[in-house]
Amino acid sequence: MAFTSTTGRYASFGTVSSIPGEVIDSFWYIIDNYLKGVWPLDPVLNFELLNRSGRLSIRFSQDGKPLKLVIDTNIKVNPNWxxxxxAVDNMGRETIMTSREI
Structure with missing residues (x-):
């Protein structure tokens, strides 16, 4: 099972140059507090940014799995994001990356 033996956490250049740190931190928060130990996790997790009345919601999913989870935040959405x-787990090295970088 992925995301159980973290040795380091990173964000790709494409990620840090396109969204603020508090959004990146939100991905890690969701993994740690809503996903780890609750559901079996694949090495690649998907996150979709949603605009809910100007505030950010983050939808989690895994390819080929029916589970979807949406977490609402108080972060103001930027339509250019x-x-x-x-989130990719490569033997404990966990990295947030854009779809173009995966």
């Missing part, structure tokens, strides 16, 4: 990101 990319809308898809991924």
């Amino acid at each position: 990319p809308n898809r990101f991924h």
Whole structure:
């Protein structure tokens, strides 16, 4: 099972140059507090940024799995942000990256 033996956490250049740190931190918060130990996690997790009345909601999914989870935040949405990101676990090295970088 992925995301159980973290040795380091990173964000790709494409990620840090396109969204603020508090959004990146939100991905890690969701993984740690809503996903780890609750559901079996694949090495690649999908996150979609949604605009809910000007505030950011983040939808989690895994390819080929029916589970979807949406977490609402108080973060103001910027319409120029990319809308898809991924968390990738490569033997404990966990990285947030854009769809273009995966």
